[in-house]
Amino acid sequence: MTASDFGAALPRPRRDFLPVLAPLIVAAIAAPFIGSASSFLTLTAAGVAMGMMIFTMASGLTLAFGMMDVLNFGHGAFISLGAYVAALVFAPLASWAQADSWPLNLALLALALAAAVIVCGLFGLVFERLVIVPVYGQHLKQILATIGGSIVAEQLLYALFGPDVIALAPPASFRGSFLIGDAAIEKYRVVATLVGLVVFVGLTLALNRTKIGLLIRAGVQDREMVEALGYRIDRLFVGVFMAGAALAGIGGVLWALYRQQVHASMGGELLVLCFIVIIIGGLGSVGGCFIGAILVALIDNYAGFLAPKLALVANIGLMVGVLLWRPRGLYPVGGR
Amino acid sequence: MMILSGSPPRGRALQALIVVVVLALALAPFLFPGAKPLNVAAKVCIYVLLGASYDLLLGYAGMVSFAHVMFFGVGSYGVGLALYGLGPSWGAAALGLAAALGVSTVLALAIGLLSLRVQAIFFTMVTLAVSYAFGVLASQLDWLTGGEDGRSFRVPEALQPGFKLINGEAFGVALNGRLVSYYLVFAACAALFLALLRVVNSPFGRVLEAIRENPLRAEALGYRIVFHRTLATCLAAAGATAAGALNALWLRYVGPDTALAGSIQIAVLVVVVIGGMGTLYGAVLGAALFVVAQNYLQALLGALSTGAADAGLPLLTGVFHPDRWLLWLGLLFVLAVYFAPAGLVGALRSKDEAAQ
Numbered sequence: 001m002t003a004s005d006f007g008a009a010l011p012r013p014r015r016d017f018l019p020v021l022a023p024l025i026v027a028a029i030a031a032p033f034i035g036s037a038s039s040f041l042t043l044t045a046a047g048v049a050m051g052m053m054i055f056t057m058a059s060g061l062t063l064a065f066g067m068m069d070v071l072n073f074g075h076g077a078f079i080s081l082g083a084y085v086a087a088l089v090f091a092p093l094a095s096w097a098q099a100d101s102w103p104l105n106l107a108l109l110a111l112a113l114a115a116a117v118i119v120c121g122l123f124g125l126v127f128e129r130l131v132i133v134p135v136y137g138q139h140l141k142q143i144l145a146t147i148g149g150s151i152v153a154e155q156l157l158y159a160l161f162g163p164d165v166i167a168l169a170p171p172a173s174f175r176g177s178f179l180i181g182d183a184a185i186e187k188y189r190v191v192a193t194l195v196g197l198v199v200f201v202g203l204t205l206a207l208n209r210t211k212i213g214l215l216i217r218a219g220v221q222d223r224e225m226v227e228a229l230g231y232r233i234d235r236l237f238v239g240v241f242m243a244g245a246a247l248a249g250i251g252g253v254l255w256a257l258y259r260q261q262v263h264a265s266m267g268g269e270l271l272v273l274c275f276i277v278i279i280i281g282g283l284g285s286v287g288g289c290f291i292g293a294i295l296v297a298l299i300d301n302y303a304g305f306l307a308p309k310l311a312l313v314a315n316i317g318l319m320v321g322v323l324l325w326r327p328r329g330l331y332p333v334g335g336r
Numbered sequence: 337m338m339i340l341s342g343s344p345p346r347g348r349a350l351q352a353l354i355v356v357v358v359l360a361l362a363l364a365p366f367l368f369p370g371a372k373p374l375n376v377a378a379k380v381c382i383y384v385l386l387g388a389s390y391d392l393l394l395g396y397a398g399m400v401s402f403a404h405v406m407f408f409g410v411g412s413y414g415v416g417l418a419l420y421g422l423g424p425s426w427g428a429a430a431l432g433l434a435a436a437l438g439v440s441t442v443l444a445l446a447i448g449l450l451s452l453r454v455q456a457i458f459f460t461m462v463t464l465a466v467s468y469a470f471g472v473l474a475s476q477l478d479w480l481t482g483g484e485d486g487r488s489f490r491v492p493e494a495l496q497p498g499f500k501l502i503n504g505e506a507f508g509v510a511l512n513g514r515l516v517s518y519y520l521v522f523a524a525c526a527a528l529f530l531a532l533l534r535v536v537n538s539p540f541g542r543v544l545e546a547i548r549e550n551p552l553r554a555e556a557l558g559y560r561i562v563f564h565r566t567l568a569t570c571l572a573a574a575g576a577t578a579a580g581a582l583n584a585l586w587l588r589y590v591g592p593d594t595a596l597a598g599s600i601q602i603a604v605l606v607v608v609v610i611g612g613m614g615t616l617y618g619a620v621l622g623a624a625l626f627v628v629a630q631n632y633l634q635a636l637l638g639a640l641s642t643g644a645a646d647a648g649l650p651l652l653t654g655v656f657h658p659d660r661w662l663l664w665l666g667l668l669f670v671l672a673v674y675f676a677p678a679g680l681v682g683a684l685r686s687k688d689e690a691a692q
Contacts, residue, residue, distance in 0.1 A: 147605065151602060158687045272468045315465075
């Protein structure tokens with residue numbers, strides 16, 4: 001090795017663009033089966049909106065696993081809690097939701113999102129301290145403890161808010177659809193896509209442009225090395241876990257308004273989709289999580305249109321296909 | 337000791353308790369006459385088998401599966417739909433069971449081979465996703481499964497309530513088809529429990545424990561991890577399928593609520609963790625405790641709930657509502673994970689060992 005080598009730039013990792021094409025390929029394959037261009041456009045828009053929501057919910061899950069090997073089976077409870085917070089915020093401010101002025105409607109949505117971030121973030125902190133800390137590093141116990149935690153959390157939601165489904169309509173100016181030619185695109189889906197996009201851009205910038213983001217990414221790659229350099233990764237992890245819970249809360253608000261109803265069982269159902277997404281994306285990878293979410297949501301919508309009974313099975317098929325192609329997911333992280 | 341595969345329950349208190357539970361189950365129709373107690377006893381038997389087969393995965397192989405209820409459902413639907421479609425004969429039941437075992441094995445193989453190649457954590461997530469999708473599919477294919485309503489069917493003649501084994505009674509109990517059904521369930525569960533005891537005490541079971549304790553070392557010793565874990569998955573799936581088949585025969589009905597509900601999966605987890613992981617006998621105690629608690633805890637909670645309502649405490653009323661019994665079992669579950677990883681069995685053993 002000569003002296004000049006030290007100044008040379010590190011070899012850049014080869015960019016892997018193949019997975020990015022996967023949603024496009026799926027869309028291209030589905031298009032001829034769907035036939036009409038307007039239905040295709042509607043379904044694709046619905047898929048993208050759903051994908052952004054699922055990404056919001058799943059991103060915290062994959063980061064928490066990447067950093068501390070913590071796979072939280074109680075993540076669904078954060079989603080449900082976010083939905084209930086939305087219902088609580090919307091109930092006393094019904095006049096804001098009914099008013100036909102978009103600034104007021106937007107303020108209401110922002111208020112609900114902010115409330116969900118605070119409540120779910122704090123609940124995430126409590127959950128982490130009570131349920132996860134006692135079983136750090138013990139995989140089996142961790143899975144069992146978080147399953148138990150999710151049972152208790154779901155039952156507490158039932159006890160607090162009653163077992164019935166609560167109806168929740170989106171604010172007035174987000175109802176109805178835009179018409180592009182024959183294709184109807186629901187306004188609320190556009191709003192959800194925009195919120196999801198803000199989350200994605202914010203998360204990407206935070207991870208790639210800040211010191212904390214650098215530490216988080218380093219921690220995902222190699223926790224011990226970051227610790228050896230003197231950083232308290234366990235404290236950083238608490239922050240990541242809280243942020244993940246808050247993001248799940250945002251996802252819960254968006255999803256509740258999308259489905260126009262709130263129920264404690266929705267978290268568990270969405271958790272299944274979140275798991276499929278992070279398996280497809282590669283555990284710990286935010287970029288993979290994003291692509292996985294879009295893929296899963298697109299397939300869910302296309303399959304839901306073509307063969308409604310097989311929507312979920314189609315996603316299992318997608319997961320099988322991806323795991324056969326890349327056993328560690330689309331973007332494998334570190335040594336996992 | 338041969339019949340117990342050289343692994344009897346250690347500890348005097350534990351032995352006594354196991355003997356009490358087994359005797360109570362064996363003599364249940366005579367000790368507790370009536371339809372409801374017999375139902376409870378049959379359910380305990382089925383949960384013992386379900387829990388023991390789950391313990392093979394959770395306690396011995398150290399893998400958390402969410403698909404156990406799916407295999408239970410495959411067994412239930414296999415026997416149920418065969419009897420529904422082909423009429424009440426033993427041949428139809430056997431055909432249904434064979435088909436169900438085939439489907440379970442293929443599913444277990446596919447899940448194992450697909451998800452165990454990389455990391456055990458994939459297994460847990462994949463089982464959750466597959467099991468959930470299976471549940472949704474089963475309730476949607478209503479031309480086959482009867483959808484949410486399920487299917488009621490007639491069982492082979494010897495198991496029908498109207499069937500008379502001998503005219504007359506023994507110890508005041510009519511010797512009818514329900515009695516035959518109960519003893520079929522009891523005997524099958526006991527035999528399969530002993531078979532599972534044989535499996536965990538075989539060299540294969542020891543390798544599973546070695547992999548659980550230290551996968552790298554087990555692999556270095558030349559044991560193929562994926563093979564052993566996948567085989568354990570298949571064996572556990574077969575046990576759950578058999579339990580499901582017995583459940584369908586006993587209930588003479590198969591539907592999402594009795595065969596595929598998520599609450600069954602949670603129940604199995606609670607049975608094994610509270611009974612004691614990695615001890616098979618834990619499933620016996622856990623199942624007895626769980627089923628009895630499920631049947632009688634709700635009454636207790638109902639009383640507490642009305643008490644709280646009278647005292648004007650709305651929050652407590654919600655928490656003590658009879659439908660919230662899972663909340664209390666969930667709390668017990670988390671506490672057991674933290675403070676008593678060996679469950680009831682561990683607690684009974686250590687007390688006994690301290691006394692000696």
